[in-house]
Amino acid sequence: MVQxxxxxxxxxxxxxxxxxxxxxxxxxxxxNYFRDLALVSVWLLSALWAGSDVSRFIVGMxxxxxxxxxxxxxxxxxxxxxxxxxxxxxxxAAGPRITYFALPxxxxxxxxxxxxxxxxxxxxxxxxxxxxxxxxxxxxxGHLLAISFSLLFLATVFSGQDLADAxxxxxxxxxxxxxxxxxxxxxxxxxxxxxxxxxxxxVAGTSILGVSKGITFSTLLLLPLGLFAIPIMEASLHFAxxxxxxxxxxxxxxxxxxxxxxxxxxxxxxxITSLCALGGAAIAISQLGNSVFMTIWLSVTVIFTGLTITPxxxxxxxxxxxxxxxxxxxxxxxxxxxxxxLSKTRAAVSGxxxxxxxxxxxxxxxxxxxxxxxxxxxxxxxxxxxADGAGLVWALKFLGTPVQERVAGIDFMTRLAxxxxxxxxxxxxxxxxxxxxxxxxRALKQRFPEIVIAGWRDGYFSPDDSSVARDIRESGARVLxxxxxxxRQEIWVTKNAAELGNLVAVGVGGAFxxxxxxxxxxxxxxxxxxxxxxxxxxxxPWRWKKDLDLLRFAGKIVLSRAGLYRSRKKRDPx
Ligand code: UDP
Numbered sequence: 001m002v003q004x005x006x007x008x009x010x011x012x013x014x015x016x017x018x019x020x021x022x023x024x025x026x027x028x029x030x031x032n033y034f035r036d037l038a039l040v041s042v043w044l045l046s047a048l049w050a051g052s053d054v055s056r057f058i059v060g061m062x063x064x065x066x067x068x069x070x071x072x073x074x075x076x077x078x079x080x081x082x083x084x085x086x087x088x089x090x091x092x093a094a095g096p097r098i099t100y101f102a103l104p105x106x107x108x109x110x111x112x113x114x115x116x117x118x119x120x121x122x123x124x125x126x127x128x129x130x131x132x133x134x135x136x137x138x139x140x141x142g143h144l145l146a147i148s149f150s151l152l153f154l155a156t157v158f159s160g161q162d163l164a165d166a167x168x169x170x171x172x173x174x175x176x177x178x179x180x181x182x183x184x185x186x187x188x189x190x191x192x193x194x195x196x197x198x199x200x201x202x203v204a205g206t207s208i209l210g211v212s213k214g215i216t217f218s219t220l221l222l223l224p225l226g227l228f229a230i231p232i233m234e235a236s237l238h239f240a241x242x243x244x245x246x247x248x249x250x251x252x253x254x255x256x257x258x259x260x261x262x263x264x265x266x267x268x269x270x271x272i273t274s275l276c277a278l279g280g281a282a283i284a285i286s287q288l289g290n291s292v293f294m295t296i297w298l299s300v301t302v303i304f305t306g307l308t309i310t311p312x313x314x315x316x317x318x319x320x321x322x323x324x325x326x327x328x329x330x331x332x333x334x335x336x337x338x339x340x341x342l343s344k345t346r347a348a349v350s351g352x353x354x355x356x357x358x359x360x361x362x363x364x365x366x367x368x369x370x371x372x373x374x375x376x377x378x379x380x381x382x383x384x385x386x387a388d389g390a391g392l393v394w395a396l397k398f399l400g401t402p403v404q405e406r407v408a409g410i411d412f413m414t415r416l417a418x419x420x421x422x423x424x425x426x427x428x429x430x431x432x433x434x435x436x437x438x439x440x441x442r443a444l445k446q447r448f449p450e451i452v453i454a455g456w457r458d459g460y461f462s463p464d465d466s467s468v469a470r471d472i473r474e475s476g477a478r479v480l481x482x483x484x485x486x487x488r489q490e491i492w493v494t495k496n497a498a499e500l501g502n503l504v505a506v507g508v509g510g511a512f513x514x515x516x517x518x519x520x521x522x523x524x525x526x527x528x529x530x531x532x533x534x535x536x537x538x539x540x541p542w543r544w545k546k547d548l549d550l551l552r553f554a555g556k557i558v559l560s561r562a563g564l565y566r567s568r569k570k571r572d573p574x
Pocket of ligand 1: 431432433436458459460461483484485486488508509510511512513
C-alpha cells in the first residue's frame with residue numbers, strides 16, 4: 001500500500017501541474033491530445049511501477065481498448081461492438097475471470113470454465129459500449145465513472161478483506177479520474193470513444209478483482225446495475241442489437257424527458273447521477289453490513305440527492321403555471337434559464353443549419369420593437385429571445401407572466417465563449433469601435449486561453465457592405481457575437497443571414513465595451529436593484545434621451561396591467 005501511495009500521489013501532483021502548464025501554452029487541439037496521452041501514460045506507468053501482474057494485464061487490455069476506440073473515432077460506421085466483444089474474450093481467456101455468482105441466500109453458484117469465459121467476456125465488453133452510450137450526454141459518463149470508482153474504492157477498503165489489486169485499481173481510478181476528468185470533464189464535455197473504451201475495461205476489470213477476492217458477485221453485478229440503472233434500462237435492451245449494428249439508438253430516455261420538462265442540462269445530469277449514487281450506495285451497504293463509513297456515504301448521497309431534486313420539483317411546479325413564451329406587446333420572450341439557453345445553443349451550433357439568432361432584450365428593446373417593424377420581425381424570427389434587463393423581468397412578473405430568471409446578454413456571451421473554447425468552436429466578434437473589439441478579443445483570449453478566434457471587425461461599416469458577412473462565413477466561425485446595439489445588430493443579422501453560413505449569432509449590445517474594460521459593469525447590488533441603466537447613464541450621460549423610454553415603458557406596463565393599453569402592432573401567431 002505504501003508503494004502504491006508513494007507512486008500514485010506524486011503522479012497525481014505531477015499530472016496536475018503538467019496540465020496547468022500545458023493548458024496555458026498549447027492550443028486546444030494539442031492540449032486535448034496531450035491530456036489523453038498523459039492519462040494513458042500515467043495508467044501504464046502506475047501499473048508497471050506499483051501494480052501486480054493482474055493489474056498490469058487489466059491496464060494493458062484497457063489501453064488496447066482505447067486503441068480500438070481511437071480507430072472507432074475515425075471509422076464510426078464499423079461494427080465496433082464486436083471488437084469490444086473480442087477484447088472481452090481475450091480478457092477472459094488470459095486474465096482474471098468471474099467464476100461464481102452469489103445467490104441472495106448466501107449460496108454460491110459456480111460457473112463452468114466455458115461459462116466463466118463467456119460471462120467475463122460479456123461483462124468486459126458491455127462497459128465500453130455502455131459508457132459510450134452514456135457519453136452521448138455530455139458529462140454523464142464522467143460523473144457515473146466517478147461514482148463507480150468511489151463505491152468500488154469504499155467497498156474494497158471496508159470489505160475487511162485483503163484486496164490489494166482492487167485497492168490499487170480503484171485508487172488509481174479515483175485519483176486519475178479526479179485529475180483528468182473533474183477539472184475538464186465538466187457538464188459540457190464528452191470523454192470520447194477512445195477514453196470511454198479504456199475506462200470501460202478498467203471499471204469492469206476492477207469489479208472482477210473484487211469478486212475474485214471475495215466480495216460477492218451479486219454486489220458487483222448489482223452495483224453497476226444499480227449505478228447505471230436508468231440508462232441501462234435503455235442501453236441493455238438495445239445491447240443485443242447494438243452488438244451487431246453501428247447505429248446508436250441514442251441513450252437516455254430519462255434524460256430527454258427531464259430536458260423536455262424544462263430542466264437544464266447540468267441539473268438533469270446531477271439528478272440522474274444522484275439517483276445512481278443512491279442506488280449504488282444502498283446496494284453496497286446492504287452487502288457490507290453496518291459500516292459507519294458506508295452509512296456516512298449513504299447520508300451524503302441522500303443529502304446530495306435531496307438538494308438536487310428539491311429545486312427540480314420546485315421548478316417543475318412553478319413551470320406548471322408558467323408560460324413558455326410570455327408576450328409583452330409585440331415581443332415574445334423565451335422563458336428559459338441560462339443553462340437551458342446554453343443547452344439549446346449548443347444543439348444549434350453542433351447540428352443547426354443556417355443562422356440561429358439569439359436576441360437579448362430589455363425594456364428599451366421592447367419599446368423599440370413597438371416602433372420598428374424590422375426589429376420586431378427580427379425578434380419574431382429569433383431562435384431564442386432572452387430576457388436581459390431587470391426592468392423587463394419585473395414587468396413580466398407584474399403582468400402575471402414571469403420568466404424563470406434574467407439571462408443577461410453579457411453573462412450569456414461569457415458562458416458561450418467558455419463553451420466555445422472547450423468545444424473548439426471558432427468565434428467571430430463583430431461590432432463596436434476598432435480598439436474596443438480588439439480589446440474584447442484580447443480579454444477573451446486572456447480569460448479562455450484556448451479559445452479559437454476566427455476573426456473580428458468593428459461595427460462601423462455601411463449596411464450595404466456585403467463583404468462583412470462573406471468574411472464571417474469564410475472565417476469558418478460557428479459562433480458570432482454582434483455588438484452593434486439594438487436594433488441594428490438584429491436587423492443586420494436577419495438581413496445577411498443567407499450570406500453568413502451556418503452559425504449561431506448572438507446580439508450582445510454594449511458587451512464588448514464592458515469585456516474590453518472600456519466601460520465598467522454595474523456592481524451586483526445595482527443590478528439586483530434594477531439600476532444597471534443608471535450606472536451606465538453615469539458613464540455615458542449622452543444616453544439620457546434613450547433612457548426616457550424607460551419611463552414610457554413603466555407607464556405603459558401599468559396601463560397594460562389595468563387593461564388600458566394594448567400594442568397596436570399585430571403579432572404573427574407563432
Ligand atoms: N455600435 C456599432 N456600430 C454602430 C453603432 C454602435 O458597432 O453603427 C456599437 C457601439 O460602439 C457599442 C455597441 O454598438 O459598442 C452598443 O451600442 P449601444 O450602447 O447603443 O447599444 P445597446 O447596448 O443600447 O443595445
